[in-house]
Ligand SMILES: *[C@@H]1O[C@H](CO)[C@@H](O)[C@H](O)[C@H]1NC(C)=O
C-alpha cells in the first residue's frame with residue numbers, strides 16, 4: 001500500500017509491468033499445441049502474432065506471476081493475471097499445456113494448479129485475449145471471460161460479474177475494491193467483503209432497472225459504455241478514434257476505475273483519459289477502521305480519530321486503535337472523565353443504535369457523553385441549528401473529509417468521545433467547561449417552571465445525601481478537610497499501617513517514604529514522613545486543601561495526611577512500578593521508544609494540569625525522574641507537587657533554600673530571579689532529554705563532551721547526528737527530531753524563550769510545527 005498515493009500523483013500510474021529476462025526466448029505463435037511449456041527463466045512467454053501481447057511469466061520483486069501483458073511497449077503492462085488468489089511463484093515453476101488438455105502450473109513436490117481445462121490447443125490473440133480451443137476449434141476458455149482488474153477493447157464485463165483492484169503496485173493479488181456489473185443493470189463499486197447494498201457502494205452508474213443483461217464494454221476508440229443487448233444505455237466516456245493508440249480500463253489499486261490510452265511507440269506513455277471520480281477519498285475502505293481520508297495538495301492520506309493511533313503506520317488500510325496511554329490508564333482510573341472532540345465535515349458509515357431528531361449539536365454532545373455505550377455520534381445538521389444525532393458504537397469506518405459542495409444540506413459532524421487527559425486542544429477544553437454551565441442553565445429554567453415540584457425533589461435529594469455522608473463518617477471514623485476528599489490520619493494509625501515504618505520505599509530531600517497498608521480497606525499506600533522544619537499548621541492545612549483538590553490521571557493522588565505534635569506525614573496512593581529513574585537508568589527495564597514517548601506525554605499532561613488546569617496554579621519546582629512514579633500499567637504520575645511552598649518557608653528563591661535538584665533546576669533559581677511556571681518547563685526539558693537518551697543529565701563517567709546531557713544533545717543536534725543520542729537504537733527519525741527540538745526549546749536559559757506546557761503538548765502531539773531551536777544559552781545575557 002505504501003506507494004499507493006505517491007503513485008497516483010503521476011499522470012500514468014500503471015501498476016504492474018512485466019520484466020522479461022533478457023535471455024528469454026520469445027516466439028510468435030498463431031497456435032500453441034498440447035505439450036508446450038514455459039518457465040520463468042528460459043522460454044518465458046508466448047507472443048501474439050503481431051508481438052503486441054504475450055502470455056507467460058512476468059517478474060515480480062519476490063517471484064514470478066503468470067498472465068497476459070502488453071509486450072510491444074517498454075512498460076510491459078499487465079492486463080490479466082492467473083491464479084489471482086495466490087499469484088506469486090518461485091523460479092522453478094513450469095507452465096504447461098498438458099496432453100490431457102489442461103493448462104497447469106507445476107512445481108516440484110506440490111500438486112499442480114489448473115488454470116483452465118478441456119482444450120486441444122491455445123492461442124495468444126492480437127486483441128490481448130488468451131484462448132483455449134477444443135478439438136473442433138470451439139473456444140472453451142478465454143482470459144476475456146475472466147477479467148482480473150483490467151478490461152481491454154473488445155472485452156466486456158457481463159451481468160453478474162465483477163473485477164477487483166490489485167493488492168498493491170508490486171503485488172498483483174486481489175485487492176480491496178471491486179466493480180460489479182449487477183443484474184439490475186447498475187454498475188456499482190464496493191469495498192471487498194461487503195454485500196451488494198447501497199450503503200456500501202461508492203460509485204454507481206444509476207442505471208438500475210435498465211435490464212437484467214446489461215454489460216460494461218470498451219471499444220477500440222476508447223468508448224466505455226453500458227449495453228443492454230440491443231442498444232447503448234449509457235456512455236461513460238466519449239471515445240475518439242486515434243491512430244496507433246491502445247486503450248485499457250482498469251480498477252486501480254486506489255479503488256478508482258480509469259480509462260487510459262497510449263500511443264504505440266517507444267516514447268509514448270500511458271495517459272489517463274477518464275476516471276470514475278477525481279476525489280481520491282471516495283473509495284470506501286481505503287482508510288481502515290477508526291480513520292478517515294483527507295486530501296491535501298491532491299495527495300490523499302488517512303488520519304486517525306482523536307485519541308487513536310495508526311495500527312501500522314504506512315499501511316492505511318490497517319486503521320487506527322486507541323492509543324495505549326488511554327487504554328493503559330483507563331482500568332486504573334475508575335473516574336475517567338470524557339469529553340467530545342469534533343471532526344467537522346466528515347462522513348462515516350452510519351450504523352447507529354439510536355437516532356434522535358431535532359437536536360442541537362450541544363444536545364448531541366451531551367447525549368453521547370451521558371451514554372456509556374456511545375463511542376461517537378454523527379450529527380447531521382440541517383441549515384437551522386437542529387439536526388439528527390446518531391449515536392454509534394466504535395469502530396467507525398469509511399470515514400472521509402467532505403468537499404465543500406457536499407455540505408449543501410447542512411453540517412456533517414462526527415463527535416468522538418475521548419478521555420479528557422488524552423487531549424489538549426483549546427476547543428475541547430472549552431467544550432468541557434461549557435457543559436456544567438449548561439446544566440445549571442437547564443436546571444435554572446426548570447426551577448422557574450416547576451418551582452414547587454423541583455423544590456420538593458431537591459429537598460429529598462439533599463436530605464438523602466446528608467444522611468449518606470453522615471453514615472460514612474460515622475462508620476469509618478473519617479474526618480474530612482472541608483470539601484476536599486482528604487482523610488486525616490492519627491499518627492498511631494500510620495505507625496500501624498507501615499508496621500512501624502519498616503519498609504522504606506525511597507528517600508528524598510523532604511523525607512523518607514514507607515510502604516503501608518490501611519487497616520480498614522487493605523489499600524496499599526505510600527506514607528511520606530516529612531523530616532524538615534515545616535511551615536505552621538495553618539499553612540499546612542492550606543496546602544493540603546490545594547493538593548487535595550488536584551485530580552489528574554498523571555498526578556499521584558494524595559489520600560490523606562497526619563499532623564500531630566511535630567509529626568508531619570502524607571499518605572499517597574502506592575505506585576507499584578517505582579520511579580521513572582528506576583526504569584529509565586536501568587538497562588534491563590529501559591522502556592521502548594514508543595513507551596518513552598507515551599511517558600513524556602503523560603508527564604507533560606500532568607505538569608500542564610498543575611500549571612493551568614487546577615484551581616490553584618501549582619509550580620512543582622522539583623520535576624525529576626525520581627519524582628515521577630509509574631503505576632502498575634506503567635502510566636507515569638508526578639508526585640511531590642504542592643510541597644514547594646511548605647518546604648521553602650520564607651527563604652524565597654535564595655541559593656540556600658533552593659528546593660530543586662541540581663541538573664534539573666532552571667538557571668533563574670541560581671540568580672535570585674523570580675521563579676515562574678517556566679522553571680518547571682526547564683526541568684521537563686531536561687527530563688525529556690533523559691527519556692530520549694535513557695541517561696542521566698549529568699554523568700561524569702562519560703567523556704567530557706558527553707558528560708552534560710544538555711550540551712551533548714545540542715552539539716549532536718547542531719551537526720545532525722541525532723542517532724548518536726539514542727545509541728543508534730532504531731527509532732523513527734522524524735519523531736526523534738521532534739522530541740529533541742522540544743527538549744532544546746524547553747531548556748533555553750532565557751525563561752521567556754521556553755514554550756508554555758500547553759505549547760509543549762501541542763508539539764509533542766505533532767500538531768504544531770516546531771521551529772529550529774537556538775543554542776540553549778545563546779540568550780543568557782538577557783536574564
Ligand atoms: C454513445 O456514444 C456513441 C458513439 O459516440 C453514440 O453513437 C451514441 O448515440 C451514444 N449513446 C448515448 C446513449 O449517449
Ligand SMILES: *[C@@H]1O[C@H](CO)[C@@H](O)[C@H](O)[C@H]1NC(C)=O
Nearest residue numbers: 010011012267268269270271
Ligand atoms: C507523456 O506524454 C505526454 C504527451 O506525449 C507528454 O506531454 C508527457 O510529458 C509525457 N509524460 C511523461 C511522464 O513522460
